[in-house]
Amino acid sequence: MSGVANGAPTLLRHLSIAVVVGVVVVCATYQISPFRNYQLATVAAYLCVLPGLILLTGFNGQISLGHGALMAAGAYPVALTQARLGGDQWWHLPVSVLTGVLAAVVLGAVIGVAAARLHGPYLAGATLAVAAAVPAVTTTFDGVFGGDAGLSFALAPAPSSLGAYFPFERWQAWIALLGAGITMLLLANLARGRFGRTLRAVRDDEVAASLAGIHVGRLRVLAFVVSAAGAGLGGALLAVLAQSVSPGAYGLTLSLNLMLAIVLGGLGGLRGALWGAVTLVALQPLADAVSGWLEVGAAAQQRLEGTLPLAVFGLALIVVTTTAPGGLDALVTRATRRLRGAVRR
Structure with a gap:
């Protein structure tokens, strides 16, 4: 009974925060351009994937x-x-997204x-092989998955009640x-509850x-199933944003x-x-800005397109982990505490 009593205030607090943040962000969508709305939607799609990955890696050690x-x-x-x-x-989209989440959960x-029997580098190698198998599967069954070109599909427009x-x-x-x-609300409650404490206990010993x-x-x-559900939802939303899927994506x-991204952001919490x-969303624009600043030739710029984003990401990762081993979240938390202390003084 005490666990239920403690869980209810946590759920209400998280729900209140989610409602307030949701209202603020929805209001902000009216003030920004369509391209910025698209970028915001991409950030939200990744926010379905990364918390589950933090739960799996940071909380459970897999x-x-x-x-x-x-x-x-x-x-x-x-x-x-x-298709x-x-x-x-309107109901086609939730059915399609739910189908994608279920498929990711099964996988x-x-x-x-298999992960329950593997640890450390063996687990990393096994999951790496799964990631490398995606192009091979789509090429082998190109009649279903469209091969390297992928698949395109249509979406219903926004409801007419929102305006023409x-x-x-x-x-x-x-x-x-x-x-x-929804993802952040559910995972935040899982992380703060008995499930999260059990994950950390297994990770530690x-x-x-x-x-x-x-x-x-x-x-x-x-833990892998919960993380896969978030990854499936994130992948489904990215497909909705692009209205297409391809193995290259x-x-x-x-x-x-x-x-x-989770190492850079911080493995200590879902924030x-x-x-x-x-x-992840700012990486490509930042790499493009660096490429433009270098003022290299067209041939060199074409070679940089594939490697520069990863180089910028790696450099940022080195800087952040050197100055703040807990990631950007720990860095921001430490700066906020210092600011509060300065204000009190």
């Missing part, structure tokens, strides 16, 4: 380099279901069963923000956790960038997912 494959498992069913249904009715359960000239990018941002809000009555293997599989680079998501 290193996954294959979350790009889980995102693909959530994205391709959206394209297939939308099957036609995509012209996550399969990987989780309601920007479609704002509608996409609302959809993605809803998904991110599996033997002691097992002696305390925790079924370690079952918990590791469950969910390849090995994406899996590595997701892991770099690090926000900084990681913003970094």
Whole structure:
């Protein structure tokens, strides 16, 4: 009973924060351009993936380099279901997204069963192989998945009640923000509750956790399933934003960038997912700005397009982990505390 009593205030507090933040962000979508709304929607899509990855890696100690494959498992069913249904009715989209999440959960359960028997670099290598297998699967079954070209699909427009000239990018941002809000709310409550404490206990000492009555293997599989659900939702939302899916969008680079993002944002709490998501979206514009500042030739700039974003990301990761081992979240928290202390003085 005490656990329920303690959990209710936590849920209400998180729900209140989610409502306030949601209202503020939705109001902000009216003040920014369509392109910024699209970027905001992309941040929200990553906010569905990264908290689950932090829960898996930071809380439970399982290193996954294959979350790009889980995102693909959530994205391709959206394209297939939308094409099957036609995509012209409002209820087609939630059905398609739910189908993608379920597909990612099934794949996550399969990987989780194998992950329960692997540790450290062996687990990282196994999940890395899963991420590398996505292009091979789409090429082998190109009649279903469209091969390297991928699949395109149609989406129903924004509801007519929002107005005839309601920007479609704002509608996409609302959809993605809803998904991110639900994900963050659910995972925040899981992390602060008994499930989160059990994950940390297994991470710190599996033997002691097992002696305390925790079924370690079952918990590791469950952690992978929860993380896969968030990855599937994020992949489905990215597909909705692009209205297409292709193996290049969910390849090995994406899996590595997701892991770099949570390390950069901070593995100590779910707030690090926000900084990681913003970094992922800002990475390409920042790399383009650096490329323009260098004023190199067209041939050199073309070579830099693929490597410069990763180099910028790596440099930022080195700087942040050197100055703040806890990531950007720890850096911001420390700066906020100093500011509060200065204000009090």
